[in-house]
Amino acid sequence: MNRIVSLATGLLAIILTGSCVSFKIQPPPDPENQIETLVLCKRVEQREGLIYPGESLVDFKPADGPIHCYVRLKNVSQTIRLKWKWYSPDGHLYRETKEVTVNRDSVYLQAVTAYDQIELEQEGFYEGQWAVVVMVNGQLIGRRTFHLVDG
Amino acid sequence: MNSVRKISCLIVLLGAVLSRGAAAEKILLDLRGNFLAYSYDHNQIYGEGVVFNFQSYAVSCQRLKIDLASRSFYAYGDVRLELAERTASGDELFFSPQEERAVLVNYSEDLQIQVIGEAEEGSPSLPLRVVEDVTLSKIRQSFLYFTCDKIQITEGFEVLGEGVVLYLEGFESVGFKKFKLSSGLKQRTSGFSLDKIWFTKSQGIIVRGSHLIRSGNKVNSLTQVNYEERSVLKNYTGPDRQVDLLNSTSVVLDKDSNLNLAGNYNSSSLWNANLIWNRRWNETVNTSFDFSYNKPINYRGEAWFGLMSTVKGGKYGDVSVSGRYEIQNQFLGNLIYGNTFLNNFDFLLNTAYSRVKIAGSDEFSEILTGGLSLAYNSRIFNLSTDYYLNYDLFGSQMLSQPQLRFGLNPFSFYSGILMASFTNIFIYNHLVFNDSHDSNYSNNMMFSLSTQPVYVRRNVYFYFNISAEQFLEKENRNFTSGGFIGNVTYEILRGLFLEGFYSHQSRRRTRNWLIEGTTSQDLSALLRLNPSPKLNTWVSVSYDPKNAEWRQSFADISFEIIKKWQFHSLFHYDFILGKLNNVDLYLVREAGRFQLRFVYRSLSKQFVVELIPR
Numbered sequence: 001m002n003r004i005v006s007l008a009t010g011l012l013a014i015i016l017t018g019s020c021v022s023f024k025i026q027p028p029p030d031p032e033n034q035i036e037t038l039v040l041c042k043r044v045e046q047r048e049g050l051i052y053p054g055e056s057l058v059d060f061k062p063a064d065g066p067i068h069c070y071v072r073l074k075n076v077s078q079t080i081r082l083k084w085k086w087y088s089p090d091g092h093l094y095r096e097t098k099e100v101t102v103n104r105d106s107v108y109l110q111a112v113t114a115y116d117q118i119e120l121e122q123e124g125f126y127e128g129q130w131a132v133v134v135m136v137n138g139q140l141i142g143r144r145t146f147h148l149v150d151g
Numbered sequence: 152m153n154s155v156r157k158i159s160c161l162i163v164l165l166g167a168v169l170s171r172g173a174a175a176e177k178i179l180l181d182l183r184g185n186f187l188a189y190s191y192d193h194n195q196i197y198g199e200g201v202v203f204n205f206q207s208y209a210v211s212c213q214r215l216k217i218d219l220a221s222r223s224f225y226a227y228g229d230v231r232l233e234l235a236e237r238t239a240s241g242d243e244l245f246f247s248p249q250e251e252r253a254v255l256v257n258y259s260e261d262l263q264i265q266v267i268g269e270a271e272e273g274s275p276s277l278p279l280r281v282v283e284d285v286t287l288s289k290i291r292q293s294f295l296y297f298t299c300d301k302i303q304i305t306e307g308f309e310v311l312g313e314g315v316v317l318y319l320e321g322f323e324s325v326g327f328k329k330f331k332l333s334s335g336l337k338q339r340t341s342g343f344s345l346d347k348i349w350f351t352k353s354q355g356i357i358v359r360g361s362h363l364i365r366s367g368n369k370v371n372s373l374t375q376v377n378y379e380e381r382s383v384l385k386n387y388t389g390p391d392r393q394v395d396l397l398n399s400t401s402v403v404l405d406k407d408s409n410l411n412l413a414g415n416y417n418s419s420s421l422w423n424a425n426l427i428w429n430r431r432w433n434e435t436v437n438t439s440f441d442f443s444y445n446k447p448i449n450y451r452g453e454a455w456f457g458l459m460s461t462v463k464g465g466k467y468g469d470v471s472v473s474g475r476y477e478i479q480n481q482f483l484g485n486l487i488y489g490n491t492f493l494n495n496f497d498f499l500l501n502t503a504y505s506r507v508k509i510a511g512s513d514e515f516s517e518i519l520t521g522g523l524s525l526a527y528n529s530r531i532f533n534l535s536t537d538y539y540l541n542y543d544l545f546g547s548q549m550l551s552q553p554q555l556r557f558g559l560n561p562f563s564f565y566s567g568i569l570m571a572s573f574t575n576i577f578i579y580n581h582l583v584f585n586d587s588h589d590s591n592y593s594n595n596m597m598f599s600l601s602t603q604p605v606y607v608r609r610n611v612y613f614y615f616n617i618s619a620e621q622f623l624e625k626e627n628r629n630f631t632s633g634g635f636i637g638n639v640t641y642e643i644l645r646g647l648f649l650e651g652f653y654s655h656q657s658r659r660r661t662r663n664w665l666i667e668g669t670t671s672q673d674l675s676a677l678l679r680l681n682p683s684p685k686l687n688t689w690v691s692v693s694y695d696p697k698n699a700e701w702r703q704s705f706a707d708i709s710f711e712i713i714k715k716w717q718f719h720s721l722f723h724y725d726f727i728l729g730k731l732n733n734v735d736l737y738l739v740r741e742a743g744r745f746q747l748r749f750v751y752r753s754l755s756k757q758f759v760v761e762l763i764p765r
Contacts, residue, residue: 025314025315025316025326025327025328026316027298027316027323028185028186028187028298029186031185031186031199031287034286034287034288035286036286036288038283074288085258087258087262091261091262092260092261092262093258093259093260093261093262131262133242133258139213139228139229139242140213140227140228140229140242140243140258141213141214141227141228143227143243143283144283145280
């Protein structure tokens, strides 16, 4: 009798849990070209073959000097083309870089760091909210907005 | 009275009927993708190569970010919206599935913005900063996250997953064919739940169950049953069993009105029911009507009808009126009027009348209270006068209490290093009882002087606070109080501080020639090590100079072990008892909207695991 009860309980448990729990689901592979960091900063620093952002900000003044848009990508195993586009508060394209080719040999890179910058004093000054977008292979992968303030 | 009971029962039944009418939740968004991940900690979704339907469009994008807490939805990278022959494409799409509105942005020569769906007045909103914060790295650092083949978001913003793999602290764990990803401790799904079956020596067998019905954001009804079986207890003198039934239902009728129903029943013949209808007529006028029935044990039940209305009159002031009537001729009324005029004057009038039965008798108490306040605030000083009146119409007793307050706003001097403040309050009481009159008065004067931190050297600074208070009363019960608190801090090394603290307090009472009172002193030292946000430690010891004895010592050690796991400990040593009084040890994992804590307390000899929603 006990055996029948144990069997019935076991069968019921399998039916109940089996309908929702599965131990064979394969997790998807890690996506490539992931943005790990995308910041606007006053300067960048180079250490051990990689670039690092220094003092990231949201509001900039003309006296702060050039504005850097720093990006760090991870999981890069194919050749990619990087590009930056800067838009002024009135929505006009202010600056567009040429496409920079990275990882021509298509080897696995744990991290790729790069940046673009605009020179405020040389380029002029427009108060308001700016936007900068980063494209990989012609597709948007990240955007940041920042404020240029007078003073 | 029977009819009143029937109405009350109907309220409870109406709540149950309305809540039963609620249908299963609609799916708001159905996501499929090459990669989909959901963080339970942060209630955020990240996806790659995602397709979904929005309005009648079939949408595809390279990447997707969703922050469910702020209802922010953001698709970007080669976004395409297809509807029959028409195709719209852009670099990013900021959309609101609940409002069926979207903004499609193209980063070409100019920033091109296209509104999809019905545009609201004004310019459409562009992506919020909150979505910039959603990253796969952040999701991967969650204590609990999932990857899925498919994700569905319901109208109530619950998240359902298919082909789910659960990750616990980054380690791959069990898989589920289907799983409700957003279910947490406090998040209930519709349906019945058996919350507790327990036995205690004081309450006997306890069974708790609840039933929740939720329909979008319109209907929310929770019914709870608590059952206690005490017949199993030895030497128990009360009733053998007790049942409590509680229902709370809220119904959103339209954007300006809602209905709230609440009903409680207890098997000891105690029950109550409450119905409230809230209505917002326009920007300035709000009204609520309510009906409640309350049946206490051994007393007659009471049925109250109430009305409360608030009017915001702008420059004419704000008015709040409320009144409640009970069918046994009980009444409560309240009127409040407040206004600010000539920029610096604040006026407040508050009056209330109550006529309620005295418990256990057929007599009524009648009380009229009123308050009038006029205050003037300037940059240098503030002056206010208050008049309070309490008139007991039943006991023929009247208390009037005028009050005058004068204060100098805190002002700084000596190059901003010193700050002083002064306040004086005068109160006069006048009590009339039948034909007798009585009056008394008191005056309280307070002064304080404090400093900003004063640097003696680059790494040594001090500050202090001196305060004095004089209280005078008509009966000559006068008090004089004074105190000094001083603090010196010395930064020995970067992140290593030694702090000294001294406090001296005195309180004297004078009555004619008699002076009595006491003083207290405390001298403490603290050594603090705080070189980085990951390490924070301090040790303190206190000494009583007046009695020349050591009092107690505390030690607190806090540091990050790994990832977001934090170790924290607190020790307390009592010199008077001569023993280590208490040791608390914590292991804490900060995980977005909850915190996981393993706690050991030596005082109660308890080891506790706590999951605290934030």
